[in-house]
Amino acid sequence: MKNVHDRVRELSLGLLLLSGLMVGCGRSSASSAGGSSAGGTAVSGASASRTSPARITLLNVSYDPTREFYQEVNQSFAAAWLGETGQVVKIDQAHGGSGKQARAVIDGLEADVVTLALAHDIDAIASKRKLLPADWQQALPHNSAPYTSTIVFLVRKGNPKNIRDWSDLVKGDVSVITANPKTGGGARWNYLAAWGASLKSQLGSWEKLNDPVARKQAEAKAKQFVTEIYRRVPVLDTAARGSTNTFVQRELGDVLLTWENEAFLALRELGHDKVEIVVPSLSILAEPPVAVVDTIARKHGTEQVAKAYLRHLYTEEGQRLAAKHFFRPIDFDALPPSQREQFANVELFSIDAVFGGWSVAQATHFDDGGVFDQIYQPGK
Secondary structure (H helix, E strand, C coil), X not given: CCCHHHHCCCHHHHHHHHHHHHHHHCCCCCCCCCCCCCCCCCCCCCCXXXXXXXXXXXXXXXXXXXXXXXXXXXXXXXXXXXXXXXXEEEEEEEEECHHHHHHHHHCCCCCCEEECCCHXXXXXXXXXXXXXXXXXXXXXXXXXXXXXXXXXXXXXXXXXXXXXXXXXXXXXXXCEXXXXXXXXXXXXXXXHHHHHHHHHHHHCCHHHHHCHHHHHHHHHHHHHHHHHHHHCCCCEECCHHHHHHHHHCCCCCCEEEEEHHHHHHHHHHHCCCCEEEECCCEEECECCCEEECHHHHHXXXXXXXXXXXXXXCCCHHHHHHHHHCCCEECCHHHCCHHHHCCCCCCEEECHHHHHCCHHHHHHHXXXXXXXXXXXXXXXX
16 A cells, blocks of 8 residues: 555654654754645644744654644644744654553653544543643543544455445454554454444344343343454454555455544555445444643643644644544534545444443453453464
């Protein structure tokens, strides 16, 4: 896949190098994020003094499939910030599985901002290192999620295994590609999307979630269903982009469970003659959040620009770029019809409504000894 294969080897493989670089340069840089102008886009909250350092560097520690998106956001923001303040800003990026990225920050990687796949990973940074407040989600609109996504299927051209919905994943000899939910945020969304779809199929209606007898029976069936899916996974990559490469480059599997934006990127890179996107009848509302790592940003003297950088995601320009890179923007109505029409109308359920939120879902399914550890036993 053009560029996609190489990008997986990008800065996510050099976290320590990035950290060392920032220490060595003292958070200043002689180069900017550069790129095209943001078209006069105003930077929300931009009020840096003209006596501020002429150059400043941010580190955005992000999850796997956001490389292309943030490359363009960085250029847009840098141009707008320069126009508003006269200050050159350079944004470095580090990418990898969301869980691994959170652990890197906890272990000392000095991120000014984190843009991760799920709230639990930022909660972990807040609780284990106290690098940002526990109520960090209140800092920005929509619980600090400036865009959303969902989980879809990517299949081979012609859909030879006739995969149309979740139940088709466990039919015949279908082979499934997904990443490891212990390390990848997208993989946790995949897992919960499959679990929730099975729950809805068994219950018939979400209203029965409050019926303890019906729910217990449905949960047992969901566990069987998800267990069968993972029996069909030949390899668990650590993150979403690795799984995409396994499916596309290594040509393993019949279906890839993936972020909607990642599926669109694969389709754009490979062409309609290679792969197709299948949108299931039901999926999960994925809300990737963003946050300033306050303690680190204050240490680096980057707090003001870091806050403005994340606010830029909520501007008309930021929302347009999200849609361009196949994320679902919060301000959907602001999109031109051509961009709105690219997103399928699919029934979405939330993690709060079905699983009780990320803290419950993480403890139940993904912590050591949780349900995933029980059901995924290679070789058995």
